Amino acid sequence: MRVLNTRMWYKLFNSSIKDSHKAGSPLPKDQLATLVDESMYTYACLVEKIIAYRIFDQDSRWHGCVRHEHSYHVFGRHYMMVLYAQDDNSSLSMVQVRQSHQDLLADLNAKIQDPVLNDLFLIGVDTNN
Numbered sequence: 001m002r003v004l005n006t007r008m009w010y011k012l013f014n015s016s017i018k019d020s021h022k023a024g025s026p027l028p029k030d031q032l033a034t035l036v037d038e039s040m041y042t043y044a045c046l047v048e049k050i051i052a053y054r055i056f057d058q059d060s061r062w063h064g065c066v067r068h069e070h071s072y073h074v075f076g077r078h079y080m081m082v083l084y085a086q087d088d089n090s091s092l093s094m095v096q097v098r099q100s101h102q103d104l105l106a107d108l109n110a111k112i113q114d115p116v117l118n119d120l121f122l123i124g125v126d127t128n129n
Helices: 002-022 029-036 040-055 058-063 094-111
Strands: 065-070 077-083 119-125
Touching (some): 077 094, 094 119
């Protein structure tokens, strides 16, 4: 299962890179290097959270949900994964999250101050397709 999840992470990662280039806002090289440097264990944990979406209750799917994962490889790195809401009016809809992602990450860092986080990544997952 871990090998499959790692392959799935690379597909997700590569499609994100391609999408950001198509949108005209490629990821900065330092962010790319950080994501590439992550451990396979963390990749697998993140993908497992995406796969688990199929067993979420309907309310979580409709309103969206947030999952967290700490880096196994780098102390002080944290991933916030938002599984976008199906409800366009939800604060976790794709549009709302894209507009307020800096606030979401700042709130997360304020809540988890022990230890202070050095690297925060927000990964948005659209489950409507």
